Amino acid sequence: MTRPTDRSGAAADTLRGGPRRRRVRTGGGGRGAPLPLLVPALIGVAFLVVPLIALLVRAPWRSLPTLLTSAEVWQALQLSLVCATAATAVSLVIGVPLAWLLARVEFPGRGLVRALVTLPLVLPPVVGGVALLMALGRNGIVGRSLDSWFGITLPFTTAGVVVAEAFVAMPFLVISVEGTLRAADPRFEEAAATLGASRFTAFRRVTLPLIAPGIAAGAVLAWARALGEFGATITFAGNFPGRTQTMPLAVYLALQSDPEAAIALSLVLLAVSVAVLAGLRDRWMTAG
């Protein structure tokens, strides 16, 4: 026998547009935090903020203009900006396709590749610098061929600074872009395919514009990381004023001879960081 099963519920639901549910709020608002949590939390805030305040308090505000307009500072700042930007560009060109591969293509060992790619995030930068020397140094496994075939040497050059910074900074971009790609609806790519777009066209004309905010956020993160890079840079590229001496290196050097100059340089980097944070916040707010 066939019987008309519970049709009425379904039919009525369609008519009314589904059953309505009332939202119930749980959890209390506005209750004070318990002391065992509040005290460490406040210590945490102080721990993070006091050093920055100290930097501002001890800043040689009067001599600041002279310090910041000196040729060395200017040179270091310029080099830092150029190298960080170049490292970000390198990261974008190879990092975005890498992120796409990790997010969209299933291949054996994908988890391992992702882990290896993000390793520089946790690797001490000095180790990164040593590793780069072993790979791209004059006697490195790749560097030897670069030298003998093309006459290219990277260590202790400005290009070497870019390489070191990109090595450390690119994972930030890859992680950020991959996350955005995973959150983006892959069906837009399917829609593009049904309209005749090849996978690359779909990526270029649909996916890329859709994930642009994520790429921008990742690029800013990578740029900020590259700008502050110290360990890998000094190990792989050395510390030659005008050629490889970036701001962080200059700060470290100045601290030993001229602490006031070190503070001044630090202030510049602090200002840049605050600007980056503000920019990112803005980006995240418009993207969200």
Added chain:
Amino acid sequence: MHKAPADTVPEGLDARLVVERGAFRLDVALSVAPGEVVALLGPNGAGKTTALRALAGLSQLTEGHLRLDGTALERTPPESRPVGVVFQDYLLFPHLTALDNVAFGPRCQGASKAEARAQAAEWLDRLGLTDHAGAKPRKLSGGQAQRVALARALATSPRLLLLDEPLAALDARTRLEVRAQLRRHLAEFEAVAVLVTHDPLDAMVLADRLVVVEDGRVVQEGTPSDIARHPRTDYIAQLVGLNLYRGEANGHTVRLDTGPAITTTETLSGPAFVAFPPSAVTLYRDRPTGASARNLWRCEVAGLETHGDQIRADLTGELPLAADLTTVAAAELGLHPGAEIWAAVKAAQTHAYPV
């Protein structure tokens, strides 16, 4: 109407779609003539969308074939198939204007930017969207977005147009209007159109022929009116709002497999279906005297649902059935879940047909 089977005419769609995914197996044969609109109708999870994705090339066929106008397509990637898709939530590219969304297809097919835009403008004009050409998708209403999605799919001049739940994303009021428009546009479309829906009304208004899919297979196929009159499964009977029973006919009586018999006006013998609408059921608090209706059963109210200005009573007992009555009648009868009730149906209101 079912115009022509594909084996006599090489044009149109001829497919057997088999897609296996874990324990689920879709196995659906489809042949659709050019100019015909076929609706795949079925409950959620029946495999309709899987079938649509297989037609578009977004899912691989496990077995079977797919020929469109005589060309085998089963190994062709989606971007090379002459297929246009209107997705359920449209999937309009949010960063492009309506015009550029529609121009996307022609552009991928090799048209210059200017040509593609000119074609897109023409399509938007045809669908009455010229005023919205410059709008980004989020500025469009549901109905407008649906038409842009249709224009975008049509702009690639597909030989097969696929529509996935084309009206599901719309609110009730817009739906009426858009349904009528879509029907007009589909009627003008000269190639094969296949739409997928779980809404019987959409299917019946939009399609020339329905293919009812349940649990991965075709359970019934025919014109909307044919299917509405002769449902063959519970699902279809529910969709078209009928009580449906199966039994053994002997003259004017169909004895159901579970016991009770239903008197009908048709004379039949052998396995048969009996169907009657819930509005044909009359309810009595006490056993009616005179017993003019021979189809009389003792039932219990299992549930009550408001259904417009009617109340639908879900009855269990001797014969499980659905009955429609007015709110006044329901109040007079004192209907409440658990109440005992007598249900009667006149033979003239039933409809019996062979299995």
